[in-house]
């Protein structure tokens with residue numbers, strides 16, 4: 001599969017937005033979350049979601065995933081922080097954000113549970129992406145990740161690309177403010193974990209780091225999407241603080 005068409009190089013790590021299917025009986029919803037991926041030498045892709053994420057559950061259940069390359073940093077904020085669930089407009093968001101691509105079962109060799117993959121199936125993707133890699137998980141290994149918040153259980157999935165699509169031309173270079181905005185979103189997801197673990201020291205430390213980065217960005221940034229992202233992170237902090 002030609003990943004180079006999207007400029008992705010073997011051995012490198014990228015941040016993408018992973019869209020998966022959440023099937024509960026006949027009720028199917030789509031889920032998106034930023035995730036890191038690594039492009040392997042054989043053209044396969046590795047992704048390591050924490051066991052606590054919906055992305056991990058969905059991959060275990062049906063193995064279907066699209067890796068979306070988006071230009072707007074605000075997408076990372078809304079898909080990482082799930083504020084829309086709390087504000088209760090996820091249904092509408094679903095309809096507006098996604099489209100689906102049809103596939104046949106013949107090109108699937110998945111070792112994962114695939115009972116619910118029928119003869120033809122579809123994989124959702126984000127309409128606003130400039131590039132999408134449609135994949136199926138063919139292998140899963142448990143791993144333990146260690147970071148400042150302690151060790152956490154993660155699953156490493158090996159993804160086989162089924163189709164690589166360039167939806168539109170993108171010459172987007174992530175600039176300094178957007179880079180810092182993405183770091184702020186990652187910190188906000190850690191803040192959620194510190195809160196869950198009731199680790200007040202860590203919570204305050206992460207909060208301080210977020211506020212420092214926000215103050216720094218404000219000094220030079222003129223990018224509306226970055227400001228929207230910061231506002232979203234601040235709303236998120238207010239919600240988890242109450």
Ligand SMILES: Cc1cc2nc3c(=O)[nH]c(=O)nc-3n(C[C@H](O)[C@H](O)[C@H](O)COP(=O)(O)O)c2cc1C
Pocket residue numbers: 015031032033034035036037048049050052053054055056076079080081082182185186189
């Ligand atoms: C740039 C970026 C990269 C991320 N990479 C990962 C990752 O590789 N694995 C992971 O479990 N979470 C990662 N996260 C955090 C998840 O996106 C976040 O926990 C999200 O709420 C999970 O959503 P889900 O439960 O719908 O899957 C990342 C967040 C950002 C902003």
